[in-house]
Amino acid sequence: xxxxxxxxxxxxxxxxxxxxxxxxxxxxxxxxxxxxxxxxxxxxxxxxxxxxxxxxxxxxxxxxxxxxxxxxxxxxxxxxxxxxxxxxxxxxxxxxxxxxxxxxxxxxxxxxxxxxxxxxxxxxxxxxxxxxxxxxxxxxxxxxxxxxxxxxxxxxxxxxxxxxxxxxxxxxxxxxxxxxxxxxxxxxxxxxxxxxxxxxxxxxxxxxxxxxxxxxxxxxxxxxxxxxxxxxxxxxxxxxxxxxxxxxxxxxxxxxxxxxxxxxxxxxxxxxxxxxxxxxxxxxxxxxxxxx
Amino acid sequence: xxxxxxxxxxxxxxxxxxxxxxxxxxxxxxxxxxxxxxxxxxxxxxxxxxxxxxxxxxxxxxxxxxxxxxxxxxxxxxxxxxxxxxxxxxxxxxxxxxxxxxxxxxxxxxxxxxxxxxxxxxxxxxxxxxxxxxxxxxxxxxxxxxxxxxxxxxxxxxxxxxxxxxxxxxxxxxxxxxxxxxxxxxxxxxxxxxxxxxxxxxxxxxxxxxxxxxxxxxxxxxxxxxxxxxxxxxxxxxxxxxxxxxxxxxxxxxxxxxxxxxxxxxxxxxxxxxxxxxxxxxxxxxxxxxxx
Numbered sequence: 001x002x003x004x005x006x007x008x009x010x011x012x013x014x015x016x017x018x019x020x021x022x023x024x025x026x027x028x029x030x031x032x033x034x035x036x037x038x039x040x041x042x043x044x045x046x047x048x049x050x051x052x053x054x055x056x057x058x059x060x061x062x063x064x065x066x067x068x069x070x071x072x073x074x075x076x077x078x079x080x081x082x083x084x085x086x087x088x089x090x091x092x093x094x095x096x097x098x099x100x101x102x103x104x105x106x107x108x109x110x111x112x113x114x115x116x117x118x119x120x121x122x123x124x125x126x127x128x129x130x131x132x133x134x135x136x137x138x139x140x141x142x143x144x145x146x147x148x149x150x151x152x153x154x155x156x157x158x159x160x161x162x163x164x165x166x167x168x169x170x171x172x173x174x175x176x177x178x179x180x181x182x183x184x185x186x187x188x189x190x191x192x193x194x195x196x197x198x199x200x201x202x203x204x205x206x207x208x209x210x211x212x213x214x215x216x217x218x219x220x221x222x223x224x225x226x227x228x229x230x231x232x233x234x235x236x237x238x239x240x241x242x243x244x245x246x247x248x249x250x251x252x253x254x255x256x257x258x259x260x261x262x263x264x265x266x267x268x269x270x271x272x273x274x275x276x277x278x279x280x281x282x283x284x285x286x287x288x289x290x291x292x
Numbered sequence: 293x294x295x296x297x298x299x300x301x302x303x304x305x306x307x308x309x310x311x312x313x314x315x316x317x318x319x320x321x322x323x324x325x326x327x328x329x330x331x332x333x334x335x336x337x338x339x340x341x342x343x344x345x346x347x348x349x350x351x352x353x354x355x356x357x358x359x360x361x362x363x364x365x366x367x368x369x370x371x372x373x374x375x376x377x378x379x380x381x382x383x384x385x386x387x388x389x390x391x392x393x394x395x396x397x398x399x400x401x402x403x404x405x406x407x408x409x410x411x412x413x414x415x416x417x418x419x420x421x422x423x424x425x426x427x428x429x430x431x432x433x434x435x436x437x438x439x440x441x442x443x444x445x446x447x448x449x450x451x452x453x454x455x456x457x458x459x460x461x462x463x464x465x466x467x468x469x470x471x472x473x474x475x476x477x478x479x480x481x482x483x484x485x486x487x488x489x490x491x492x493x494x495x496x497x498x499x500x501x502x503x504x505x506x507x508x509x510x511x512x513x514x515x516x517x518x519x520x521x522x523x524x525x526x527x528x529x530x531x532x533x534x535x536x537x538x539x540x541x542x543x544x545x546x547x548x549x550x551x552x553x554x555x556x557x558x559x560x561x562x563x564x565x566x567x568x569x570x571x572x573x574x575x576x577x578x579x580x581x582x583x584x
Contacts, residue, residue, distance in 0.1 A: 074559075124506055144506060186494055187507040191514045193550060194486050196569040201546055202478055203572035212576040214416055214436060215479040218517040222483045225510040226573040230566035237554045237562050248551040252544040254493055258485060259540040262529045270529050274522035277488040280495035281518040284504040 002027040002163050007064035008050065009034045009057055009079050011041060013126065014096045015070035016049045016135025021168035023048075024137040033132075034060035044132040057082035064088060066164065069095040073235035076103050080110035087114055092157045094119045094164075098184060098232075100148045100177045102239035119161040120148045122180065123170060124188075128227045141169035148177045185243040192233060193248055195226040294319040294455050299356035300342065301326045301349055301371050303333060305418060306388045307362035308341045308427025313460035315340075316429040325424075326352035336424040349374035356380060358456065361387040365527035368395050372402035379406055384449045386411045386456075390476060390524075392440045392469045394531035411453040412440045414472065415462060416480075420519045433461035440469045477535040484525055485540055487518040 003022060008015040011033040022028035033050035034057055035041050041053035054060050061067050061083045069079050076097060087093070093114070097103040100120050107118050125143040127134060145165040149158045162172045175183075202211050237244060261269050295314060300307040303325040314320035325342035326349055327333050333345035346352050353359050353375045361371050368389060379385070385406070389395040392412050399410050417435040419426060437457040441450045454464045467475075494503050529536060553561050 126510075146506070183503055183506050186497070186503055187511050191490060191511055193547070194490065195514060196566050197543070197546055197550055198483060198486065199569040199573050200565050201543060203568055205478070207475075208572070211475055211478055212572070214438070214475050215576070218418075218520075219479050219483055220577070221513045221516045222487060223573050224513050226569045227577070228510075228566075228570070230563050230570055233566050234559045234562040238557045238559055241554050241557055245551040245555040248547050248554070251490070251493060252547040252551070254489055255485070255540050255544040255547070258489055259537040259544070262533050262540070263537040265530045265533055267526050267530055270526040271522050273492050274488050274520075274525050276495055277491040277518045278520070278522055280500070280504070281491050281515050284507070285512065285519070 001029060002160070002167055003029065003066045005030045005032065005064045005066075007032045007034060007060045007067045009060060009067065009069045009083070010071035010075075011035045011044045011050060011053070011132050012070060012130055013132075013134045013139070014123065015068055016044060016132040017125075017137065017139035018068055018070070018096075018123075018168065019049050020135055020137040021140055022164065025167045027164070027167040032060050032064060040132050047132065049132055049135060058086040061086050061088070061091065065090050065092065066160070067091055067093045069093065069097075072232055073097050073099060073102055073239040077106035077110050080107050084111055084114055087117065092117050092119065092160050094121045094147075094161045096121060096123055097239070098122060098188065098236050099240035100180045104148070104150065104177055115150065115152045116154045117157050118150070119153055119158050120150070120177065121161060121165075122146045122148075122184070123165070125170075128224065130229055138169070140165065143170050145170045145172045146180050147172060147174045148180050149174060150177075181240050181243045185240055185247045189236060189240055189244045190247050190251060192225050192228065193237075193244070194251075195223050196233065199223050199226040293321060294452070294459055295321065295358045297322045297324065297356045297358070299324045299326060299352045299359045301352060301359065301361045301375070302363035302367075303327045303336045303342060303345070303424050304362060304422055305424075305426045305431070306415065307360060308336060308424040309417075309429065309431035310360055310362070310388075310415075310456075310460065311341050312427055312429040313432055314456065317459045319456070319459040324352050324356060332424050339424065341424055341427060350378040353378050353383065354380070357382050357384065358452070359383055359385045361385065361389075364524055365389050365391060365394055365531040369398035369402050372399050376403050376406055379409065384409050384411065384452050386413045386439075386453045388413060388415055389531070390414060390480065390528050391532035392472045396440070396442065396469055407442065407444045408446045409449050410442070411445055411450050412442070412469065413453060413457075414438045414440075414476070415457070417462075420516065422521055422524075430461070432457065435462050437462045437464045438472050439464060439466045440472050441466060442469075473532050473535045477532055477539045481528060481532055481536045482539050482543060484517050484520065485529075485536070486543075487515050488525070491515050491518040 006028050019031045031050045033044050033053040044050040071079050123145045125139050165172050298320050311323045323342045325336050325345040336342040363371050415437045417431050457464050
């Protein structure tokens, strides 16, 4: 059994799905849930996701050999600070935050010497739903998990977290904190900004009801991610503000160039851009066939 | 029977699906297909979408009481010019172009006095697939069709086109050419530019293979429309260049503002933007429930 006692700090889609996947794999003994919402925690027990719960982080990590922190990025530092003096000597701590530099700053500030037990992580998986009710054991199957171990991180800690994610069916890779934040800014944070930005821009138009009425299927797919949690995305933006604001500005510049190209009616250049994009999209989807 | 003989100029997803839907409704006698690709036309006959075919527009419209032009926007003017002197006296002409001002300019220039028989139209439906093989009878069911009749258009012609689309299960509304082009720039053309632009920007990065590897489900949905036909979108951009380039520039400005907000770490403002977008997206999807 990879995990004797798992403490899940933040029992939502991400934390709940990890618990479910480890249970299904027979790789966890006991699961202790920690969170603020009593109803959600009781639901977690009723669903068999967690065995028991507490509102106290200190209590939750007591005796746990693996601690998974799946709270919003803005609540990470507080969670680390609350657990530091209560971690078992063999406890390994990992997290599921979508931006890593800010989590690492928080962990360094709050975990003190226990930073050696910390393995920053990010499972690239999720849906637009939230709460323990939305969790399911297969969420991480055939998905990628990125770990960004620090120079202080004990290699054995990284190995345990890797083994845990593999048991959930995920593929684990490691990279630097900085590289993670750039890759994610490009593939996840920027698209979310465009979707939120587009829907907000249309919503602010006077005739917005009419405009949404004439939107077709493509618009529905394109804007699905604008239904994601506003609080989570506020935290991600603030946490990854440098990489993300730079990327947004670069994208705005490219959209101004595209506007020029369109205004000039330069069909050859448009065909080049659209053709390159279609080829990349089709190649990428081919690479994921079976998942779509 | 609403249509005695239908001429479909351009037998692809849009034209083929109209023929199939009218057949299924029992509202068309004969369907004549016209296009350039012999193989596609023969496939259309084999699939029962069209009864016979010709490469000549003049021959295709001969004796037809309804002519549906579903060629790329860049080929509209040529199609109108080729049919003008061969239209039956009672023939009504309509089209499926995604931008209306350019089609109307082409029709006015090429149809001469027969402009009275022309009803500009746009069915808001489609998939990323192309060709007669991709066509299906249900494409227009519960979808919206926008007609933009001109001051010269005979009211009886508009009524026949409305009846034809209703027989396919579509909901028909009319608006001005200018309003159509603005609404479509916002709900369809702009999102396509963002998806094409994002995928192209990522494809041009050095480590693009790695970047696409870490993209998750949200990215897949968000970029689906970047798999659309580059030729069709080049034509749409050129045809709707004024409304679209203005809209792109305005959007680029908003993305620069958003980058500022993120860099300042103004969480309250971010929450306001994301919350408004999520509320609009959720309300809009609620309004379409059953279609998603």
